[in-house]
């Protein structure tokens with residue numbers, strides 16, 4: 001069996017504006033209904049979690065303007081965290097992960113916020129820890145420019161330790177709720193954190209009752225050596241984007257080795273790989289559909305070039321499309337993602353034309369795709385997939401009502417949930 005998640009690539013954003021199957025974006029924008037329907041459908045399908053990406057930047061690197069960001073409505077995002085308790089009210093089991101930039105959130109604010117969200121979701125909250133990449137993000141939070149890539153991970157490591165120290169300020173049993181004695185909480189079991197680090201200081205204790213999970217599920221996505229080290233130290237689930245089955249296997253094996261070196265078990269962390277399946281009623285139709293998607297993409301490289309500009313803070317409109325990939329040594333952003341794109345000596349046009357979300361191509365009927373997924377997981381050795389398709393109602397139905405039953409028939413996916421809390425379900429197998 002493997003685990004399934006859905007990655008919302010622009011968080012609580014706008015998907016498919018003016019697209020063929022995008023439904024009613026005009027009325028859906030900034031409203032919870034689409035996501036409520038999605039969470040219910042995927043819970044019915046047996047998904048482990050929904051993961052909401054986030055960033056606080058409206059990019060203006062590409063061509064030096066906001067045009068590519070707003071005209072096609074592709075990178076507008078609302079804060080996903082207030083959405084999560086709304087989704088929790090309408091579901092019972094599925095895990096709900098929101099993203100936080102460790103670089104900008106003070107540890108105390110984050111520890112208190114996620115404890116509160118853990119209560120409001122009945123122990124189903126998770127937090128995706130990112131360090132954020134563009135300088136504009138840092139400037140939005142009052143810094144002159146962003147911190148250097150590996151330093152960000154050093155800061156993130158200390159940040160997690162500060163947040164964890166705060167989550168531990170209430171011992172087990174501190175909450176008494178004893179109506180006989182009249183004691184709500186036992187003050188002798190509540191302590192200050194007095195965390196003093198190189199980057200962060202916090203006093204504590206938290207003034208919140210510990211959440212049902214105490215420590216929300218921690219999710220992590222960095223693929224560089226520093227990112228993987230950080231994930232192996234703290235994560236319960238890692239979401240990965242690499243290209244090809246061998247790279248997936250290398251990633252899983254590398255994380256397992258790093259976990260062992262830290263005294264953790266490989267089974268403590270579930271690594272889910274990004275995929276964007278193309279499904280239709282027949283295999284031939286699915287291949288046609290894939291060809292049409294690819295042709296449309298080649299006609300419109302702007303979106304990909306704008307995304308690369310956002311990832312690197314380098315304006316990709318300035319480079320020759322038929323020249324080599326530009327020197328990325330100054331890239332302070334998504335380092336590992338851009339390095340893997342740059343491999344193989346291809347031209348920028350070839351790289352942008354072939355840009356895709358998936359770690360492997362999955363094309364065919366739901367049954368064929370289920371078989372392909374099983375073969376990939378057999379080779380990689382764990383732990384599952386993260387669907388990164390746009391959350392249109394059509395795509396959601398294809399996955400929830402087509403792919404998930406095909407996986408379940410092969411006993412590759414859970415058919416229900418054994419536990420109430422997110423981490424317990426995630427670590428069940």
Ligand SMILES: Cc1cc2nc3c(=O)[nH]c(=O)nc-3n(C[C@H](O)[C@H](O)[C@H](O)COP(=O)(O)O)c2cc1C
Pocket residue numbers: 007052053054055099128129130131132133221222223224225226227228239240241274333334335336337
């Ligand atoms: C599946 C996935 C989800 C990600 N989600 C976010 C996100 O929500 N916000 C963000 O700023 N970065 C996000 N990233 C970027 C990573 O945090 C990281 O910067 C990137 O994968 C490159 O890794 P590296 O910085 O370790 O080289 C995501 C990456 C992946 C692969």
